[in-house]
């Protein structure tokens with residue numbers, strides 16, 4: 001079978017991270033594995049390298065000075081053209097996605113987001129309709145003790161802390177903010193149980209204010225896989241993303257990456273064979289690869 005026609009497994013060791021960054025291949029993409037859905041976007045694989053695209057099948061021009069050529073086309077994961085290509089493909093894949101937490105007000109979204117920590121949106125959506133029927137206003141939550149709320153949110157996990165946060169936030173909103181969820185970062189961060197992730201969800205999804213990028217577990221994982229950051233701390237990751245993603249994309253980008261994390265770029269065994277970002281991605285734990293630099297990986 002001709003080389004390049006068979007899906008390959010990249011090294012599990014992640015050694016490809018240490019392979020010298022050569023310009024990516026423009027070879028025709030290999031055939032997909034049997035039964036996989038064709039969602040691939042055919043695109044020159046050298047996006048982000050600074051090298052111009054060339055027609056498929058055309059031989060690359062010989063570099064007169066290979067040393068100089070490799071210097072000028074060194075791979076840069078943060079190259080503006082690579083970032084804009086990632087954003088373009090996310091727009092094609094997830095054009096109108098938004099927050100999956102069921103809510104009808106800023107308060108309900110705040111509660112649902114607090115409950116979603118270490119849980120799934122599906123799990124939270126099972127709990128909140130009855131919760132908001134039982135306690136329809138922020139004042140009703142403010143009148144509770146955390147212990148009274150615990151049975152209602154028990155199934156979302158960490159229910160003692162979450163009850164404390166929700167009741168504490170309700171009391172502060174009633175006492176200090178006239179019963180209205182604040183619409184700015186500084187005041188949101190004064191609420192018990194609210195850090196930047198929760199504040200960004202509420203500001204972006206309800207108030208449509210791009211104050212930052214939501215960094216949840218999906219954004220954390222995928223930003224690192226796509227080399228948009230090398231940091232591990234959510235606040236530093238957010239700062240990195242805010243530097244490279246245009247502000248008017250912050251809200252949608254957060255939702256797109258979260259959906260990508262649910263659908264394809266899952267934590268264990270990501271579905272790289274179906275991922276339209278595949279030829280832009282050099283993650284060490286890819287499960288399928290068309291990118292030449294992975295061929296050089298030594299186990």
Ligand code: SF4
Pocket residue numbers: 225226264265266270271272273275276277278279281282283285286287
């Ligand atoms: S190629 Fe794989 S690891 Fe990379 S973004 Fe797509 S699903 Fe995630």
